[in-house]
Amino acid sequence: MGHSQAEKAKNRERVLSEAARRARAGGLESISVGALMKSVGLTHGGFYRHFESRSALVAEALKQALADGEARAQAQSAQRPRSFSAKVRSYLSRAHRDARGGGRAIAALASDVGRADPAARAVMEERIEALIASMAADLHGGEARAMAAVSAMVGALTLSRVLTNPNRSDALLRAVRDHVIALEPASRDAV
Amino acid sequence: MGHSQAEKAKNRERVLSEAARRARAGGLESISVGALMKSVGLTHGGFYRHFESRSALVAEALKQALADGEARAQAQSAQRPRSFSAKVRSYLSRAHRDARGGGRAIAALASDVGRADPAARAVMEERIEALIASMAADLHGGEARAMAAVSAMVGALTLSRVLTNPNRSDALLRAVRDHVIALEPASRDAV
DNA sequence: TGTACATCAGTGAACGCGCGTTCACTGATGTAC
DNA sequence: TGTACATCAGTGAACGCGCGTTCACTGATGTAC
16 A cells, blocks of 8 residues: 555545536535545545545635636637637537536536635636636627626526426527527627 | 414424525525424424425425515516516516525526436426526517526526625626616617 | 664544434314214 | 313424544655664
8 A cells, every 4th residue: 555645646636626526516515525535445534634624625626626627628729729609519518518527617516606605705706707708808808798698608507407308408508509609799790 | 382283284384485495595405404493483303294304395395495486576576567677687686696595596596406306307497497488478489588588697696696796796797687688679679 | 775763644443413303292272972 | 062082283302324523553655874
């Protein structure tokens, strides 16, 4: 059994990213110390060599969940910058709706965080503002339209995960996708 | 101490509506049998004269939370039918954002329910479809636009509850409110 | 380079606590006569 | 109308269970000499 410093750092990261995955899939409250450690192949006692408490982990897991989602989105657009419509299509895709543990974290965790303490809310606030700013840039500075776009995307993803009728869920995603894409001036004016 | 049948029915309703209030404020998982009974002035043991289990209560509380929200909305428009823009203004008001235990339940509970069993999802699905249909009627049959409107409203309310900066939260509500109101043909064409 | 020792990641038993649930009991309700 | 009795809403102690957390221990790591 190796307990080197390098392995410790690696284990900490494995615990954290598994916690982030669980948070995205089942909410922040679904993170349990025992189940978490078990799923990375460790026993619960060792948890406290990495984190001061469950609550400290949850705070970090929220950050990690948000960062993971953005990293994934940026990885997709790394080769060449993706168009506004490609971003919207990806966000409102069936694959994203069904990727419970994957996916971006804002939609999955927004109502959880809305009920949480101001510190957690501030962490997510920063990511929401960044998303609005990024959309506003795509929309050539229209912040109001960017807010509408982000709200519609987050709302649609959340609602599509409730609908049990797959056709209706798909239809909702498609309708909102087309609506948001049409907010882009270039696509409106066909420049 | 009176234990009449009339009082039993009244107590059951008090427990249920308190459970619905707690669900809207803190999520379905925030309902605890002990705290719930205490807050209506009873002891925990009596709970099982009214509900088979906590999980049975949660299912009913979800229905109640959804029904309460709609009852409140309908009460407002009882005197005279409210205009589309009045409905949107009310939904995206600061008062609604800040009414944690009051308010309508879809936005507060959608991500919780999205992770829940299909039965719970079907309960909320019905209310989502009804809301889309009602908005579509206001929008003269534009179901796609109604889906975009509902998504934007639910998303904006959820996100506005995360933002800690009150000015930005207000700005988000205003931007989405104006955007959604502009979806109504009459308001666009100024008939 | 080799040896002795301190460190500390990880183990697994044990802890207190809060939770949902059960149960024997109480006493007002409401029915049968 | 009055009396006896069964019912059952509500009480509060007790239960098992899972949870977060603690702790004595193990043994590989990595440093000091």
